[in-house]
Amino acid sequence: MKNIIFVAPPAAGKGTCSEKLTKDFGYNHISTGDLLREARIKGDDLGQKVAQLMDSGALVSDDIVLELLQRELKGMDSNQAFILDGYPRNISQAKTLDELFKELSINEYVVIYLNIDFDKALSRTLGRLICPKCKIGYSKDSASLKPKVDGICDNCGGDLITRSDDNEETFKIRFDGFMKETEPVINYYQEKNKLTIIDATQDVDTIVKEIERVI
Ligand code: AMP
Numbered sequence: 503m504k505n506i507i508f509v510a511p512p513a514a515g516k517g518t519c520s521e522k523l524t525k526d527f528g529y530n531h532i533s534t535g536d537l538l539r540e541a542r543i544k545g546d547d548l549g550q551k552v553a554q555l556m557d558s559g560a561l562v563s564d565d566i567v568l569e570l571l572q573r574e575l576k577g578m579d580s581n582q583a584f585i586l587d588g589y590p591r592n593i594s595q596a597k598t599l600d601e602l603f604k605e606l607s608i609n610e611y612v613v614i615y616l617n618i619d620f621d622k623a624l625s626r627t628l629g630r631l632i633c634p635k636c637k638i639g640y641s642k643d644s645a646s647l648k649p650k651v652d653g654i655c656d657n658c659g660g661d662l663i664t665r666s667d668d669n670e671e672t673f674k675i676r677f678d679g680f681m682k683e684t685e686p687v688i689n690y691y692q693e694k695n696k697l698t699i700i701d702a703t704q705d706v707d708t709i710v711k712e713i714e715r716v717i
Contacts, residue, residue, distance in 0.1 A: 503527060503583040504717045505608065507599075509590075509687055510616035511680040512673060513626040514702040515709065516587045517639045518647065519616070522710050523585060527717075530578055534588040536637050537570040538562055557666050559675030561683065564594055575606060583717075592683040596690050612716045613691040616702035616709070620677055627673045631662040646705060 506523070508516040520531045542553040548566070555562045571589055578584060590596040603609070618626075629643035633655035640655075640662060641647035650656050667676065691697040698716050700709055 503529075505583050505611040506585045506713070506717060507590075507611055507613045507691075508585065508587045508616065509613055509684060509691070510702065511618060511623050511684075512676045513623045513630060513668075514616035514618045515626075515706065516616060517637075518706050519709055519713065520585045520587045521638060522706055523713065526710070528582065530582045530584040532571070532574050532578075532584055532586055532589075533637070534567050534571055534586075534591075536587075537574065538567070539634075541566075541570065557672065559667060559672040559679065561591055561679060564592075564598070567595070568598060572602065575602065580606070590684075590687055591680075593686050593690060596687050611696065612698055613696045614713060614716075615688050615691075615697060615699045617699055618702040622703055623677060624670065624673055627668050628670065630665065630668050632665055633658060633660055633662055635660045 506529070508520070510516050517533065517535075520529070520533065523529045524531045538552050538556060542549045542556065552562055552566065567589065575584075586599075590599050603611070625643070626641065629641045631640040631642060631649070631653070632638065633640075636655055636657045638655060638657055639647070640649045649662060653662050654660070655662055667673075688697065698713075700712050702709065704712075
């Protein structure tokens, strides 16, 4: 099985697809957004800095994210395929990842670009709920992604929350940041013949079937 790198604008479904791929195929899900959310919970100097940047919709600095990611990649079982969700987000991170893969002898990977337009991604963002404990994502608006009981995680019974950066104002900054900083990453992987483009407005089962074809 090949490793997967997801490149996508906010709310395209990286997290939801990762959950399904992890469940169905045993992938190790590495989300830089989740790693940063864990770092901010600690509330130390680094956590406060991360919280401020995330809530403003800006990217966290490359060196902070790299440190968290490196720890995760180096600490994982090298026989288990992984999903990288949220990294790389700019060309500099893509080049750093090439070096890291070289160092760790990781050669087999595909890059999945989940394509979605601004309006659909915004509406998904405003309907999104997450479980802070299990990290599972839900949607208030989608029949297939609604929790069984309103506001409660199906998995652990905990209270679901809205992410602090899931509001219209921050979404616009994040989407704009994607177009400016992350879109060039798509061309970078296209030139390396690593890219598969998938319509992210399809349901999660259809998207995962399309991913299955390339892993
Ligand atoms: P996500 O959970 O992927 O939507 O990420 C949430 C937020 O975490 C982003 O808006 C950024 O502030 C930050 N973040 C996640 N991944 C990265 C990354 N690779 N580089 C910089 N910031 C990141």
